[in-house]
Amino acid sequence: MSILVLADLHEGQLAGATAHVVAAAKAIGGDIDVLVAGEGVQAAADAAAKLDGVSKVRVADNAVYAHQLAEPMGALLVELAGDYSHVLASASTTGKNVLPRLAALKDVSQLSDVIGVESADTFLRPIYAGNAIATVKSDDALKVMTVRTTAFDAVESTGSASVEAVEVVVENGQSSFVKQELAQSDRPELGGAKVVVSGGRGMGNGENFKLLDGIADKLGAAIGASRAAVDAGFVPNDMQVGQTGKIVAPELYIAVGISGAIQHLAGMKDSKVIVAINKDEEAPIFQVADYGLVGDLFEILPELESKL
Amino acid sequence: MKVLVAVKRVIDYNVKIRVKADNSDVDLTNVKMAMNPFCEIAVEEAVRLKEKGVATEVVAVTVGPKAAQEQLRTALALGADRAIHIETDERVESLAVAKLLAKVVDEEQPGLVILGKQAIDTDNNQTGQMLAALTNLPQGTFASEVAVDGDKVNVTREIDGGLQTVALSLPAIVTTDLRLNEPRYAKLPDIMKAKKKPLDAKTPADYGVEVASKVSLLKVESPAERKGGVKVASVDELIDKLKNEAKVL
Numbered sequence: 001m002s003i004l005v006l007a008d009l010h011e012g013q014l015a016g017a018t019a020h021v022v023a024a025a026k027a028i029g030g031d032i033d034v035l036v037a038g039e040g041v042q043a044a045a046d047a048a049a050k051l052d053g054v055s056k057v058r059v060a061d062n063a064v065y066a067h068q069l070a071e072p073m074g075a076l077l078v079e080l081a082g083d084y085s086h087v088l089a090s091a092s093t094t095g096k097n098v099l100p101r102l103a104a105l106k107d108v109s110q111l112s113d114v115i116g117v118e119s120a121d122t123f124l125r126p127i128y129a130g131n132a133i134a135t136v137k138s139d140d141a142l143k144v145m146t147v148r149t150t151a152f153d154a155v156e157s158t159g160s161a162s163v164e165a166v167e168v169v170v171e172n173g174q175s176s177f178v179k180q181e182l183a184q185s186d187r188p189e190l191g192g193a194k195v196v197v198s199g200g201r202g203m204g205n206g207e208n209f210k211l212l213d214g215i216a217d218k219l220g221a222a223i224g225a226s227r228a229a230v231d232a233g234f235v236p237n238d239m240q241v242g243q244t245g246k247i248v249a250p251e252l253y254i255a256v257g258i259s260g261a262i263q264h265l266a267g268m269k270d271s272k273v274i275v276a277i278n279k280d281e282e283a284p285i286f287q288v289a290d291y292g293l294v295g296d297l298f299e300i301l302p303e304l305e306s307k308l
Numbered sequence: 309m310k311v312l313v314a315v316k317r318v319i320d321y322n323v324k325i326r327v328k329a330d331n332s333d334v335d336l337t338n339v340k341m342a343m344n345p346f347c348e349i350a351v352e353e354a355v356r357l358k359e360k361g362v363a364t365e366v367v368a369v370t371v372g373p374k375a376a377q378e379q380l381r382t383a384l385a386l387g388a389d390r391a392i393h394i395e396t397d398e399r400v401e402s403l404a405v406a407k408l409l410a411k412v413v414d415e416e417q418p419g420l421v422i423l424g425k426q427a428i429d430t431d432n433n434q435t436g437q438m439l440a441a442l443t444n445l446p447q448g449t450f451a452s453e454v455a456v457d458g459d460k461v462n463v464t465r466e467i468d469g470g471l472q473t474v475a476l477s478l479p480a481i482v483t484t485d486l487r488l489n490e491p492r493y494a495k496l497p498d499i500m501k502a503k504k505k506p507l508d509a510k511t512p513a514d515y516g517v518e519v520a521s522k523v524s525l526l527k528v529e530s531p532a533e534r535k536g537g538v539k540v541a542s543v544d545e546l547i548d549k550l551k552n553e554a555k556v557l
């Protein structure tokens with residue numbers, strides 16, 4: 001078996017997600033190569049070469065792969081996939097954007113959001129917003145799958161794989177990058193944070209989200225939100241936790257003014273400890289919370305911040 | 309410009325599903341079904357393009373059982389002009405749906421195809437990307453804004469770090485994210501009118517597409533239940549529990 005892992009990049013650097021995908025690849029077993037594709041990605045390739053379990057890093061460094069647009073990335077993967085039994089990427093917006101193109105062009109299915117490896121062809125994945133877990137077996141010659149990073153512990157960075165350039169350059173006359181607005185934050189990234197504090201519609205407005213800042217500072221936490229809070233414009237879309245937003249599984253998740261709809265729970269119910277703060281004691285979030293505190297968040301948050 | 313919209317019949321998003329006792333699948337008997345919410349957003353976007361004079365015709369297509377006609381009628385009531393029903397009772401995976409949609413694209417030659425980003429039953433998030441690959445068209449996935457400009461379309465995408473805008477040549481494939489628009493409700497007179505709009509009935513065989521997948525569903529289980537429900541009386545008690553019981557502080 002030989003596995004190709006598509007590396008995730010964040011502003012040209014290797015993203016933390018990749019170490020989790022390599023862990024999933026190790027669970028499958030076999031030789032593991034990592035593909036780093038982008039423009040000016042040598043540093044990312046060097047970082048990928050340190051990931052434990054990786055035998056070779058293949059670097060496609062070319063302007064056509066800048067911003068990892070789906071069309072050239074899909075075409076590149078099709079060129080390389082012939083050498084592999086499995087191609088994996090994280091279930092990030094990049095992995096989700098690119099991998100299905102490879103699968104379709106190879107005439108194979110894709111398994112999305114894999115959370116468990118039973119064997120080289122049998123995998124676990126959540127369906128219906130995580131309210132059911134499916135065990136699926138793929139008889140396709142090439143297995144193409146995205147991996148939910150929270151389900152696999154990251155590998156360490158003590159390795160030293162070889163790094164080699166990929167000479168394949170594809171054409172792309174169909175799509176072009178226009179612009180990007182990335183959220184700037186000193187906080188840990190949502191997907192990898194040990195503590196997440198999330199606000200919902202109960203926060204009332206965007207200004208009130210500042211009430212979460214002090215708590216997040218003290219706990220070294222990332223800040224998340226419910227869809228209602230994002231839709232209402234309190235906070236940007238990249239903070240949405242849930243079935244159709246980000247999946248998080250921190251040590252501690254604090255849900256503030258969030259009712260606990262199925263779609264929100266789908267994104268956080270694998271957290272180790274869940275705290276809910278809500279003024280409605282009947283709110284469904286309390287059914288999954290290890291510790292529920294009923295009350296007005298505007299009174300509770302300042303007190304919590306001062307006492308932490 | 310013709311706009312093709314793909315809609316899927318799925319479990320209503322409010323329903324809490326149950327796994328069958330024999331763990332063979334999820335139990336959908338007598339469960340409320342509806343149009344996938346992301347597909348509602350896709351239909352709404354297409355209809356708005358028509359209202360703006362950008363689109364001339366909106367065609368809705370679904371792959372699914374006889375009952376999926378309900379969702380096509382909903383799309384027609386919301387403003388689609390006609391519908392195509394590719395009828396099958398089999399479990400059709402994203403790849404087969406994409407192959408069928410590719411045939412429809414070939415036949416209909418739309419300027420834009422709009423799909424949901426994700427079906428809330430399988431949570432696959434694949435079909436639009438696969439369709440783009442099979443038709444060799446560019447894709448704008450997870451769209452929160454779609455701006456057609458001559459022979460191009462600018463799509464703003466919701467990505468992990470924020471927002472990204474790409475320019476695509478038309479025809480193109482777009483998949484919708486939640487912030488693209490807020491779908492309207494169908495009005496009663498429109499629901500009546502929708503009954504008279506044309507609906508073409510087809511089968512996968514008409515398109516020469518084999519729907520069987522090489523992925524088999526071995527079993528379906530309920531996830532581990534969380535034991536929640538413990539309430540604390542004060543902030544002090546909460547901090548104490550987090551420190552001394554849960555040991556996460």
Ligand SMILES: Cc1cc2nc3c(=O)[nH]c(=O)nc-3n(C[C@H](O)[C@H](O)[C@H](O)COP(=O)(O)OP(=O)(O)OC[C@H]3O[C@@H](n4cnc5c(N)ncnc54)[C@H](O)[C@@H]3O)c2cc1C
Binds near residue numbers: 295
């Ligand atoms: C296709 C689809 C996908 C979706 N995807 C997601 C997703 O990924 N993530 C997601 O979160 N949602 C998602 N949703 C939306 C989801 O169904 C809910 O609508 C949403 O999660 C509700 O957000 P909320 O809990 O903040 O708001 P509400 O349900 O309005 O709850 C607000 C809560 O705040 C409490 N509150 C109000 N004021 C105070 C106060 N002063 N002090 C304390 N508590 C207070 C209230 O008691 C209430 O429980 C999706 C929906 C659909 C249809």
Ligand SMILES: Nc1ncnc2c1ncn2[C@@H]1O[C@H](COP(=O)(O)O)[C@@H](O)[C@H]1O
Binds near residue numbers: 426
């Ligand atoms: N059976 C189907 N019929 C029509 N469209 C579908 C079907 N399955 C998926 N789609 C489209 O593809 C989108 C994404 O679905 P998926 O990739 O399966 O998560 C949906 O929102 C629909 O627009």
